[in-house]
Amino acid sequence: MSTATDLPPAAGVRLAVQAHGITKRYGRTVALNQAKISIVDGQTHGLVGRNGAGKSTLVSILTGLQAPDEGTVAFGGEPAPPLGDRDAWRGRVACVYQKSTIIPALTVAENLFINRQSLTGGSLINWGRMRRRAGDLLAEYGVLVDPARPAAELTVEQRQLVEIARALSFGARFIILDEPTAQLDAAAIDRLFARIRALQHAGVTFLFISHHLREVYEICQTVTVFRDARHILTSPVADLSQDRLVDAMTGEAVGLRQVADRPAVPDSAPAVLAVSGLGLADQFTDVDLTVRRGEVVGLAGSASSGKVAVGEAVVGLRRPDTGEVRVAGQLIRPGSVPHALAGGIGFVPEDRHREGLVPLLSVAENGTMTIADRFGRFGAIAPGRRRAAAQRFITDLAVKTDGPDQPVAGLSGGNQQKVVMARALANDPVVLVLINPTAGVDVRSKETLLDVVDQAAASGTAVVIVSDELDDLRPCDRVLVMSHGRVVRTVARGWTDNELVAAIEGMTAQSAGQPGGGSDAGSGGSPAGAADVNVDADVSADESSGENSGV
Amino acid sequence: MSETPIQATAGPARQRLSLGRFRDLALVPAILVLIVVGALVDPVFLSSANLINVLQQQTELSLLVLAESLILIAGKFDLSLESTVGLAPALSVALIIPAASHGLGTELPAWTAVPICLLIGMAVGAFNGFLILKLKLSAFIVTLGMLIVLRGLQIGFTGGQNLFDLPLSFTYLGSAQWLGLPASVWLAVVAFALGIVLLAYFRQGRALYAIGGNVDAARAAGIRTDRVVWTVLVLGGLIAALAGLLMTGRLGSVAAAQGQNMIFTVFAAAVIGGVSMDGGKGTLFGALCGVLVLGLIQNILTLGGVSAQWIQAIYGVIILVALMLARLTSGKAQD
Ligand SMILES: Nc1ncnc2c1ncn2[C@@H]1O[C@H](COP(=O)(O)OP(=O)(O)OP(=O)(O)O)[C@@H](O)[C@H]1O
Numbered sequence: 001m002s003t004a005t006d007l008p009p010a011a012g013v014r015l016a017v018q019a020h021g022i023t024k025r026y027g028r029t030v031a032l033n034q035a036k037i038s039i040v041d042g043q044t045h046g047l048v049g050r051n052g053a054g055k056s057t058l059v060s061i062l063t064g065l066q067a068p069d070e071g072t073v074a075f076g077g078e079p080a081p082p083l084g085d086r087d088a089w090r091g092r093v094a095c096v097y098q099k100s101t102i103i104p105a106l107t108v109a110e111n112l113f114i115n116r117q118s119l120t121g122g123s124l125i126n127w128g129r130m131r132r133r134a135g136d137l138l139a140e141y142g143v144l145v146d147p148a149r150p151a152a153e154l155t156v157e158q159r160q161l162v163e164i165a166r167a168l169s170f171g172a173r174f175i176i177l178d179e180p181t182a183q184l185d186a187a188a189i190d191r192l193f194a195r196i197r198a199l200q201h202a203g204v205t206f207l208f209i210s211h212h213l214r215e216v217y218e219i220c221q222t223v224t225v226f227r228d229a230r231h232i233l234t235s236p237v238a239d240l241s242q243d244r245l246v247d248a249m250t251g252e253a254v255g256l257r258q259v260a261d262r263p264a265v266p267d268s269a270p271a272v273l274a275v276s277g278l279g280l281a282d283q284f285t286d287v288d289l290t291v292r293r294g295e296v297v298g299l300a301g302s303a304s305s306g307k308v309a310v311g312e313a314v315v316g317l318r319r320p321d322t323g324e325v326r327v328a329g330q331l332i333r334p335g336s337v338p339h340a341l342a343g344g345i346g347f348v349p350e351d352r353h354r355e356g357l358v359p360l361l362s363v364a365e366n367g368t369m370t371i372a373d374r375f376g377r378f379g380a381i382a383p384g385r386r387r388a389a390a391q392r393f394i395t396d397l398a399v400k401t402d403g404p405d406q407p408v409a410g411l412s413g414g415n416q417q418k419v420v421m422a423r424a425l426a427n428d429p430v431v432l433v434l435i436n437p438t439a440g441v442d443v444r445s446k447e448t449l450l451d452v453v454d455q456a457a458a459s460g461t462a463v464v465i466v467s468d469e470l471d472d473l474r475p476c477d478r479v480l481v482m483s484h485g486r487v488v489r490t491v492a493r494g495w496t497d498n499e500l501v502a503a504i505e506g507m508t509a510q511s512a513g514q515p516g517g518g519s520d521a522g523s524g525g526s527p528a529g530a531a532d533v534n535v536d537a538d539v540s541a542d543e544s545s546g547e548n549s550g551v
Numbered sequence: 552m553s554e555t556p557i558q559a560t561a562g563p564a565r566q567r568l569s570l571g572r573f574r575d576l577a578l579v580p581a582i583l584v585l586i587v588v589g590a591l592v593d594p595v596f597l598s599s600a601n602l603i604n605v606l607q608q609q610t611e612l613s614l615l616v617l618a619e620s621l622i623l624i625a626g627k628f629d630l631s632l633e634s635t636v637g638l639a640p641a642l643s644v645a646l647i648i649p650a651a652s653h654g655l656g657t658e659l660p661a662w663t664a665v666p667i668c669l670l671i672g673m674a675v676g677a678f679n680g681f682l683i684l685k686l687k688l689s690a691f692i693v694t695l696g697m698l699i700v701l702r703g704l705q706i707g708f709t710g711g712q713n714l715f716d717l718p719l720s721f722t723y724l725g726s727a728q729w730l731g732l733p734a735s736v737w738l739a740v741v742a743f744a745l746g747i748v749l750l751a752y753f754r755q756g757r758a759l760y761a762i763g764g765n766v767d768a769a770r771a772a773g774i775r776t777d778r779v780v781w782t783v784l785v786l787g788g789l790i791a792a793l794a795g796l797l798m799t800g801r802l803g804s805v806a807a808a809q810g811q812n813m814i815f816t817v818f819a820a821a822v823i824g825g826v827s828m829d830g831g832k833g834t835l836f837g838a839l840c841g842v843l844v845l846g847l848i849q850n851i852l853t854l855g856g857v858s859a860q861w862i863q864a865i866y867g868v869i870i871l872v873a874l875m876l877a878r879l880t881s882g883k884a885q886d
């Protein structure tokens with residue numbers, strides 16, 4: 001590619017990490033093809049690329065989980081240690097992986113200090129001290145949970161923060177963060193960035209992976225783009241406009257397009273989803289929500305607002321204490337997913353690893369799991385028909401895969417998310433409930449997914465999008481903002497980013513200049529847009545986290 | 552921009568993929584080797600009488616492996632199957648035969664024996680399901696407890712005696728010949744054929760893999776996970792009772808120790824055949840191959856004249872070796 005620029009480090013610049021000529025294959029797929037990266041000591045280096053570009057594969061090589069088929073890795077000029085020497089790797093690099101590595105059965109404290117429980121290097125574990133240290137550490141990230149509780153009780157966001165706190169506390173001089181912000185709300189991202197800046201001041205080097213380009217502009221000094229398993233360019237972020245960055249990622253000179261405007265839904269359109277008086281102890285109270293035919297309604301709020309729980313109650317993943325859910329007038333039995341599906345609800349659950357996918361099963365099987373009864377009589381499944389259905393969604397949603405029979409565990413994170421979306425759409429739902437639907441999805445694929453949502457709405461589906469990402473909320477006709485378990489505001493269509501962010505944070509809008517270069521408000525919006533709004537400290541204080549109950 | 556995966560033109564990668572499709576067949580070479588070894592040890596081995604004998608002796612084991620594999624794939628456990636093999640026939644027979652032959656004195660009509668036997672198996676499965684799914688107890692310990700309780704019950708009401716005086720309808724399936732093969736062999740073949748088709752081509756079968764692979768995701772996909780697991784446990788009990796029925800017919804009596812110590816072999820066959828103890832992985836064809844491997848080994852040891860005192864130790868060692876070999880040939884970690 002002609003725009004490829006690879007800046008050789010100026011004389012005297014020390015490289016914290018250098019990987020060269022890296023090739024990695026999985027069966028027929030080439031995940032990395034002669035890829036390279038050089039990270040200058042003390043910098044925060046962004047790594048961006050579309051889903052399946054090979055970012056996480058590079059991470060696994062840089063952290064010694066896998067050996068590359070070809071190529072070399074060096075830390076500070078010295079060759080990387082052998083794979084078996086975990087201690088040596090741990091001294092050189094710490095990492096937040098894209099997929100959770102929290103062990104649910106262990107306590108939060110033990111997860112934080114796993115395999116270094118004694119804290120002093122002795123062999124006796126001082127549980128009391130470990131819990132105190134854990135409590136202090138978590139407080140810095142605004143995670144107010146008892147460190148003695150099992151990690152299984154944490155919300156998705158809290159788990160992510162525990163991972164981050166753990167990686168940052170190793171004292172490693174080089175830290176990799178693979179999509180750390182995909183599950184975080186704006187306030188938590190702010191705290192994370194504050195920590196990163198402080199550590200960078202103290203000389204720590206970061207490799208930061210995100211699909212939110214605005215975050216890259218905000219926190220990184222240099223950015224590297226991968227595409228189709230190759231290194232495309234490395235450049236100081238200040239020299240690269242967002243449009244050029246997107247072009248490099250996609251290989252097309254198109255940039256991002258503006259959201260198409262659907263015509264407003266007429267008041268006469270019949271209500272399809274009617275939620276009234278919905279309540280669940282410790283989560284939300286008295287939520288009313290009506291979505292008309294063809295309407296897209298957003299449900300926004302911070303992590304502790306209860307918005308995810310409302311979405312889960314509507315689709316039957318949780319059983320509400322009070323209230324009812326009706327689809328086209330018909331009552332949906334509370335807490336029953338099969339009923340919700342039969343009633344015409346399709347949904348994307350919050351965490352694809354926990355509730356979205358069966359990793360060992362194929363792409364086809366995962367994507368059609370909700371409609372397995374449609375491929376034949378008496379439960380028989382005609383494999384040809386299922387494969388054809390799978391092939392359709394693979395094309396429609398641009399899933400990057402070897403084919404319908406590939407186990408879904410072999411897909412990149414963003415492509416797994418697309419399979420979950422396919423499963424939601426599979427039963428031609430009249431109501432779609434999407435919880436963080438684009439988590440981990442690249443900029444262009446996000447457009448594809450939101451286009452699909454748009455089309456569904458245009459054909460009469462009532463859509464609820466539960467998210468606090470501005471990009472996800474853009475197609476909405478109105479956005480309900482929740483706080484502490486109640487709907488506190490309704491924001492009508494035509495909002496500006498700052499208005500909505502302010503509403504979510506419970507503050508009045510204040511004009512905020514954008515940091516970094518090249519980010520224009522129309523395209524790359526993300527929670528980081530909230531970065532300049534001062535946020536009150538208690539937003540992610542989550543007193544109730546019985547996430548795993550009620551299913 | 553390209554959405555298609557980048558294809559490697561290199562040959563080896565392609566080959567690996569096509570071989571992966573046949574992982575199911577990993578044990579077939581081992582079975583062939585065993586047949587050759589058997590023929591070398593004793594020419595009698597290849598006689599049709601001996602081979603049929605091997606098959607018939609393995610039918611009960613293979614049915615238990617079938618039941619256990621279904622349960623393992625769904626992510627659960629059932630150790631009590633081996634006790635059901637003894638208790639279900641013993642109790643149903645005891646309800647029919649007179650008290651003089653160690654019956655319970657109820658003397659129900661003889662035709663009820665077979666249905667009652669199968670119902671007892673289902674009841675045991677249903678009760679296990681109640682403890683595991685409703686009371687949320689550990690499947691391992693619950694079924695270990697049931698293993699002991701059921702065996703104890705059988706010894707209790709039979710006074711530790713073998714039951715002989717069996718109704719004809721009860722021994723028919725285990726002793727009849729259909730088209731030159733024992734009826735029990737046909738039954739096992741049909742059961743495996745049904746099972747293989749169910750697991751590969753039916754929504755209900757695929758639900759087992761989904762539940763064993765990620766129960767939360769299965770639930771979110773609308774699968775009634777508890778109901779499916781419960782059904783599988785009941786089905787497992789039913790199949791175990793059927794195995795007990797066949798064994799009774801083959802041996803002509805219900806031994807007090809009928810089925811005892813089978814469960815280790817059952818698990819070994821399933822795991823050798825590629826079924827994961829963690830759930831969500833494995834096929835019934837693989838499990839069937841595992842049964843055949845163990846059956847052939849046992850037969851060869853007997854023909855080879857290994858002394859009765861030593862056969863258990865040697866058989867145990869060989870199972871462990873077979874596990875290692877299966878690990879090597881399939882190239883997959885067992886879990
Ligand atoms: N364990 C695996 N088995 C088979 N293929 C794999 C495996 N892991 C990754 N791949 C393939 O390698 C390619 C690169 O995947 P990788 O996870 O590195 O992408 P990524 O850039 O991190 O994408 P995302 O932004 O979606 O997380 C993908 O095509 C993926 O399908």
Ligand SMILES: [Mg+2]
Nearest residue numbers: 055056098413
């Ligand atoms: Mg990734």
